[in-house]
Amino acid sequence: MDLGNQARIKELAEKYGKDDIVVIIGGAEAEASGLAVETVANGDPAFAGPLAGVQLGLKAYHVVEPEIKDEIDADVYDEQVGMMEMVLDVDAIIAECRSIREQFLGSE
Amino acid sequence: MLEDKKVIILGDRDGVPGPAIEECIKSIGAEVIFSTTECFV
Numbered sequence: 001m002d003l004g005n006q007a008r009i010k011e012l013a014e015k016y017g018k019d020d021i022v023v024i025i026g027g028a029e030a031e032a033s034g035l036a037v038e039t040v041a042n043g044d045p046a047f048a049g050p051l052a053g054v055q056l057g058l059k060a061y062h063v064v065e066p067e068i069k070d071e072i073d074a075d076v077y078d079e080q081v082g083m084m085e086m087v088l089d090v091d092a093i094i095a096e097c098r099s100i101r102e103q104f105l106g107s108e
Numbered sequence: 109m110l111e112d113k114k115v116i117i118l119g120d121r122d123g124v125p126g127p128a129i130e131e132c133i134k135s136i137g138a139e140v141i142f143s144t145t146e147c148f149v
Binding site for chain 1: 109110112113114115116117118119120122123124125126128129131132133135136138141142144145146
């Protein structure tokens with residue numbers, strides 16, 4: 001994850017507290033999406049950025065995951081995400097993000 | 109789940125970009141506190 005974004009997320013988590021924040025990602029593939037989920041939950045796995053060794057414990061979901069998708073107005077979702085959803089490996093993204101959340105934040 | 113939450117958006121240039129996710133979140137009424145579009149590569 002971009003180092004500047006890591007710094008910003010750290011600031012926001014400290015300001016608002018982890019329980020009030022949800023991170024929503026739009027990654028193009030499963031592995032990168034999982035890394036983003038891991039970074040905001042358990043710290044930067046590359047140990048390169050401000051979140052290296054910092055366990056924020058934030059919950060992150062990909063926008064295509066049912067937990068998020070089902071809350072969005074269907075027409076808006078189709079207009080904004082529908083096209084990309086057709087080319088993304090949605091099943092792999094969902095499986096990876098869930099697996100990483102379970103690993104670092106316990107069962108969801 | 110998103111009601112009354114503060115939302116951080118990490119869009120992806122090659123996936124779903126930040127502004128597209130932002131439009132979706134606005135439709136729920138949650139507060140977007142940070143939105144960006146990055147390249148995850």
